[in-house]
Amino acid sequence: MGEHKYKELSNKLRTDIQTGVYTEGQRLPSENELVDQTGYSRQTIRQAMSLLEKEGLTSRIRGSGTYVRSAVPKRAATHNIAVVTTYIGEYIFPAILHGIDEVLSENGYTPMLSATRNRVDNERRILTEFLQKPIDGIIVEGTKTALPNPNIDLYARFKELGIPVVFINGFYPDLKKPIYVVADDRAGGRKVCEELLRKGHRNIAGFFKSDDIQGHRRYAGYADALRSVDLPVSDDHVLWFTTENCDELLSSLTMSTLENCTAAVCYNDEVAMKVLNVLQSNEISTPEQIELTSFDNSTLAQLSAVKFLSLANPKEQLGRLAAQKLLNILQYKEETPSVLPWKIE
Amino acid sequence: MGEHKYKELSNKLRTDIQTGVYTEGQRLPSENELVDQTGYSRQTIRQAMSLLEKEGLTSRIRGSGTYVRSAVPKRAATHNIAVVTTYIGEYIFPAILHGIDEVLSENGYTPMLSATRNRVDNERRILTEFLQKPIDGIIVEGTKTALPNPNIDLYARFKELGIPVVFINGFYPDLKKPIYVVADDRAGGRKVCEELLRKGHRNIAGFFKSDDIQGHRRYAGYADALRSVDLPVSDDHVLWFTTENCDELLSSLTMSTLENCTAAVCYNDEVAMKVLNVLQSNEISTPEQIELTSFDNSTLAQLSAVKFLSLANPKEQLGRLAAQKLLNILQYKEETPSVLPWKIE
The missing domain is CATH 1.10.10.10 (Winged helix-like DNA-binding domain superfamily/Winged helix DNA-binding domain)
Structure with a gap:
């Protein structure tokens, strides 16, 4: 009514x-x-x-x-959507992009893909190019979202041009009322750590990414779980790495981080596989001596000879939902952010 | 009236x-x-x-x-103030503590010092101890303030007990309306980078701390300065390190971070001295081949044979102001946060 x-x-x-x-x-x-x-x-x-x-x-x-308003000639619809992710052909990204593409193509839109490799200089180059191209909207995975972003000005420019942006996985806290679809990383971090506690582990290490906000949130959940049973969060048992120094630090510091521990929470399956390699070359068995948990339940985890719990990333669903939100905004519908749960498959 | x-x-x-x-x-x-x-x-x-x-x-x-209210027996004044900093006897900390002590002792209060060494496990141990001790208030430097803090529950406990907390240098964004005294790190980062631009440098690297919010803010200012003259912020020229891996990463990655650069913004004088050591062992001269800038203008910078611009930390002033704010709160006066400028001495 x-x-x-x-x-x-x-x-x-x-x-x-x-x-x-x-x-x-x-x-x-x-x-x-x-x-x-x-x-x-x-x-x-x-x-x-x-x-x-x-x-x-x-x-x-x-x-x-x-x-x-003065008659700004309304931008002609191009039915192109820019899709900017950190990676394209690797890991969980094909599945996310598949979800996005499904919804876009059903609705007559074409995705234009670019990858930042989680570098802000690439993000700037790509966004600058898209400012010149005929697009109706953008789906973007934030780059180094736990650090101040030097490209906020370009997001403001898209807003001025009436080109809507939907974020996936991570977004920038400096933006006003961003629309995004992310996984509930803090709850996920808590969930994997609680699984390890339930199995009797008391000394649990953590390997987290410091330049993406997902790393901070998964760490916060890990700390929540430890604190909930009055266990300490020890700086010695947490290793923080960045996009750039991940390989180097995991090679050199995995063993010292795991000292006196019987389990670990890994940032994702790529990290879990690197930790596993270090353990194997030190002849430490999994899960007998060190039990690992991880995020994404990617093919890496599924095909690994050594099994470990990896929470399922809602990847296709996340992609579909982000695309649907963008199309809704293009039809002047109200949209709100969504936070999806991590599940044990 | x-x-x-x-x-x-x-x-x-x-x-x-x-x-x-x-x-x-x-x-x-x-x-x-x-x-x-x-x-x-x-x-x-x-x-x-x-x-x-x-x-x-x-x-x-x-x-x-x-x-x-039911007559909670009002806590008897103890005239002890807990002062929790990351370090005590080193670097700029004696000056900050001197400023705090000046104001406290003038007013009949005694500081009780503890150092966290920027570790959240130490922070927890120290705060837990102070919850049992006769203190009227706390001045605390946040620990790893750019990461989620697992000890927020203890700060809530102090609040319940009516023991006020004043933060210095960094604080936790999860707290409601914290009172703090910090330096304007974003403006400082911009200022040092602008000095280098003014001297004609165009390829300027940055060495920043990722686990303290000061590192994020100084980086944001560095990026502001570069963007203001349309220079790119290149991921290759920014090295992020943590409290724990600072030495290791600066030893191994300083030279590659500086590739094609003629200048660098360093997080503080300790970092500048480490970068300087790497440059000297590679027979690169300062400022001729690489010009450095830094923060804190500590004795490290002042006594260095190689001179570089280091912004002056308002250390004593910062300590005095924090102590004054805490005493004001203890007298039921309204207080607000303060942000102090970085200066070229």
Whole structure:
């Protein structure tokens, strides 16, 4: 009922603008005037006005009123969607991209893929290129999301151009009201650590990525689980690595990080496999001497001769949901962020 | 005038509570009732009520009213202040502690010092000990402030006990309305990088600490400066290290990080000295081939045979200000955070 009324009002105002009842730069009636004219509630009137603003037909000027926008030629729909991820052909990324592509192609959109390799210089180059290309929207995996991002200005530029952005896996806290689809990494970190505690482990190490926010959240969940049973979080048993120094640090510091431990939480399956290699070359058996847990349940974990618990990444679902959100925004529908659970498969 | 009125009212209500006009658990008159009784503005009445609440005499229950608290025996003042920093006898810490001690001792307080060495397990042990000790308040430098902190529960415990905490250098974003004194690290990072740009450098590397928020902020300022003149922020020219792997990474990766660069921004003087050592053993001259800038202008920088620009840390001032804020809070005065500028001495 309320919904019907606000659409009715926005339809009327839209027609008035399109037929020149209100012309470029003219002020629309105020909220109070519209309450008087229509008898609708202030709430209904705000919804209608907000919709017109979102459609780009009007602009609100604080303390002044709502005006008909000058006729910016509406960008012609290109049906291209930029998809910027850290990687494309490796690990869980084909599955995420498959989910995105499914929804986009069903709806007549074409994805244009680029990979940043989690480098902010690549991110800048790619976003700058997409600013010149005919695209309707972007799905992007944030780059080094646990560090300040030097490319925030480009995201602001897309916003100015009316090109919506949906983030996956990680996003930048500096952005205002970002729309994103991520996994619940803190709950996931807690879950894997609790599995190890349930099996009787008391000295549990952690290998986490410091430049992506997923690493921080998984660590926070790991610490939550330890604290919940009054076990200490020891700095000696946590190894932080970055995109760039992951290989080097895991080679040199895995053994000292695991000292006196019987289990470990690994950032993802790639890290788990590297830790496993170090353990094997030191003739330490898994899970007998050190039990590992991990994230993503990728083919790496599935094909590994040594089995370990790896939480299932909602990858296809995550990709589909991100694409659906972007298409909804392109149709002026309200969207909100989503946080998906990690599951034991 | 307004101030006079709210103090008058709070004095009257305090006396009423102390003399038993209002007894334990009894509801005080509502705002409306007090407006009627006193003729004062709602604003004045709120100020008076808020003061009593801060003093611990009353509790406000949302949607119900303000009640006289059960007589929790007020903690006897001990005139001890816990001071928890990452280090004590090294680097800039003696100066910070000197500033703190000056203000505390002038006011009859004794500092009790402890060092975390930037480890969360030490932080937990120290805070747990201080929960058992007779202290009136804490001045604390956050530990690994760029990572999720597993000891937030202990800070909540101090709050429950009415023991105020003032942070220096870094604090935890998970805390509600923390009071802190920090240096403006983002502006500092921008300033040193702009100095290098002004001298004509175009390829400028950065060495930053990833587990302390100061490292993130100094990097953000460095990136701001580069972006302001349209220079790229290259991942290859930024080295991130942690408290634990600083020595190792600087030894192995300084030269590759500096490739094609003529200058670098270093996280602090300790890092600058390590970079300098690597340069010297590679027979690279400073500032001719690589010019360094840094933070803290410590004795390390001042006594170095090779000179480089190092911004002056407001260390004594920072310590004094933190101590003053804590003493103010202990006297029920309102306090706010402070951000101090970096200066070129």
